[in-house]
Amino acid sequence: MKSRSPLVNRIAIVVCAVVLTSIVSMATTLAVSKSIEGNATAINLTGALRMGAFRLLSHVASGQESSVGENNLQNMASQYGLSLRDNNNIARAIPDTEDHPLAKQYQAIQAYWEQTLRPGLENHPPGSFASADIIAATQSYVNSVDQLVSMLERRTEARIGLLHLIQMISLAFSILIIIALFVDLRNRVLKPLRKLVSIANAVSEQDFSHKANLKGSDELAQLGSAFDQMNSELALTYSNLEERARSKTEELEKSHAALQLLHASSRDLFANHDLCSGAVPMLQELEQLLGIGPIRLYLHDKQSAEPVQAVTTASVERPFYCRDHHCNACLVTPEVYDELPIEEHDGRRLLLPIRTPGKLLGTLEVWYPVEKGLSDTARRLLETLSDQLATAIFLEQQITEEQQLTLVEERTVIARELHDSLAQSLSYLKMQVARLRRLGIEGEQKNAHNAILDELSTGLNSAYRQLRELLATFRLKLDTPDLATALRKTIEEFSERLGKPIELIYNLPPQALSPNEEIHTLQIVREGLANAVKHADATEISVEVVFESPQVQARIRDNGKGLPEGGQPVNHYGLIIMQDRARTLGGQVAVQDRNEGGVEVTLTFVPKSRHLIPAEVSNT
CATH class of the missing domain: 1.20.120.960 (Histidine kinase NarX, sensor domain)
Structure with a gap:
C-alpha cells in the first residue's frame, strides 16, 4: 500500500x-x-x-x-x-x-x-x-x-x-x-520514533504492555503497527516463561556474588594474620548477601573447657578480645541489635564445625530469621566458608607452633651451653671457696678472711640459684609450649616448695602474647614466687594473670612479712631483674606492701599484638 x-x-x-x-x-x-x-x-x-x-x-x-x-x-x-x-x-x-x-x-x-x-x-x-x-x-x-x-x-x-x-x-x-x-x-x-524506541526498551526489559497506536499511512505508521503486532505475540510467548526467568536470574546473581565473596574471603583470610580484621568485613558482606546474621566464630582452646569467642559481626559492647579500639566494625546500637534474628528475637541457629582432618578447631555460629529460613545455596556457601576458615586457622596455628618450636630449640641450646659452661664454672668457684675455708687462717686477718668468704659464698649461691631457675624455665618451656601450661607447672613446683597449694587465676585470650612476651612474663612470675617462698615467710600465695583490654596484668600476692625498710632484701637483685624484663616488654613492675599484710607484685604491659591501640587508651 x-x-x-x-x-x-x-x-x-x-x-x-x-x-x-x-x-x-x-x-x-x-x-x-x-x-x-x-x-x-x-x-x-x-x-x-x-x-x-x-x-x-x-x-x-x-x-x-x-x-x-x-x-x-x-x-x-x-x-x-x-x-x-x-x-x-x-x-x-x-x-x-x-x-x-x-x-x-x-x-x-x-x-x-x-x-x-x-x-x-x-x-x-x-x-x-x-x-x-x-x-x-x-x-x-x-x-x-x-x-x-x-x-x-x-x-x-x-x-x-x-x-x-x-x-x-x-x-x-x-x-x-x-x-x-x-x-x-x-x-x-521523532515522536513516532520515541514511541517505537520506548516500546523496544520495554521489550528488552520484558514489558510487553506498551502500544504505539500510530495514526497515518507513512512508513513509521506501518512500522508502529508491526511493532504492536509483534509486542502482542511476544507477550503471549513470554507470559509463561517470565517467572522462571526471574527466579533463574536471581539464583545466578546470588551465585555470582557468592563466588566473588569466596574469592575475596580466601585472599583476605590467608593474607591477613589478624582473624578479626580479616573475617568481620567478609562475614558482614555475607550477612547482607544472604539476609542472615549475626555470625560468631568460636575457637576451641585446649586450656579452656568452653569454646572461646574470637569473632562476632554484631555486638553492643566492645568484645573482650578486641585489639583495635579505633575499629567499630562489630559495634551496633541496641536498637539494631534487638532487630537481629537471635534466640530472643525469633531466630534460629546453625552450628557449623571448623575442622581439619582429625582435629576440631572451632565452631561457626550462624543466626537466621525463622520466617525466611536458610536456603540450600546459603547452607553450601556457609559450609565452604567454614572449610576456608578451618584452613586459615590451621595454617596460622601451624606458623605459631613452628615459631614456638624454633624458640624452644634456641633456648634448649642456650640452656645446654649455660649448664656446660657457667654452671660448671660456678661449681668450681664454690669448691675453691670451700678449700679456702679449710685453710684455717689464724691471727688478725681471720675475721676479715671469713667475712670475704661469706660474701663470696652468698653471691655464688645466689647466682647458682638464679641459674638453676633459669635452666628450669628453659626446660619447662621445652615440654610446655604455651604460657598457661607453663604457669600451671610453675605453680605446682612452688606449691611443693611452699608446702601449700598456690591459687592461679588465668584468663588470657588465645595467642594474646608473643613467645618472647610469654618468656618474660613467666620469668617475672617465677621471680615473684621465689621471693614470696624464700624471703617473705608467706603461708598463702596467689597468682593472677588476666587480660584487661588492652593490657595484660600479672599479680603475685602473699601474706608474708612485707618489704624491708630499704625496699629490697640484702644481697638480692631479683626486683632489679624484674624491672629490666618489664621494660623489655614496654611495661612496668610495681612492688608494694598490702594493707592486709604481705607484698603484691604487679606486672602491667600492652602486648605487641595490640600495637593498634594508642598510648592514651593503654594507660587508662
Missing part, C-alpha cells in the same frame, strides 16, 4: 529548498563581491594622491632656483597629472554614469588640478618660499581628495552591508526551512 505523504518525499522537498536557497545566496554574494572588487586598491591609490600633492608643495617650498629644479617640478607635475587621469585602478571604482556623485567628484578633482593647482605650482616664482595662496589651494585640493576617499569608503561599506543583508535573508530563510523541517520531523518522525 502506497503512502500518501511518504517521509522520503518530504525530506527531498526540504533538501531542494535548502539547496535553492544556498545557490541564490551564493550567486548574489558573488555579484556583490564582484562589484566591490578593487575598491580597497582605489582607496589606497586615492589616498596616495594626497601625499603626492604635499610632495609637490614641499618641492616648491624648498626654494630651489636653478633651471634643473624647475624642470624637475614640471616633470613631477606631469607624472602626477598622468596618475590622476589615467589610473585604471581608480577608474574601475568610479561608476560609468556621469551623473553619479563619485564620477562628479572625480571630475571636479581633475578639473581643479588642471585649472588651479597645477598652474599655481608651475607659475610659482623659483627661489621663493610657498605663498599662502598656493598652500590654501593645495589644502583645498587635498580636502577634495579626502572627500573622494570617504565616498569610496561609504560605497564599499554600503555594498558590504548589502552583502550582509543578503546573507541574513538567506540565513533567515534557511532557518525557517529548518524549523519547518524540525516541526515536521518532530511530529511525523
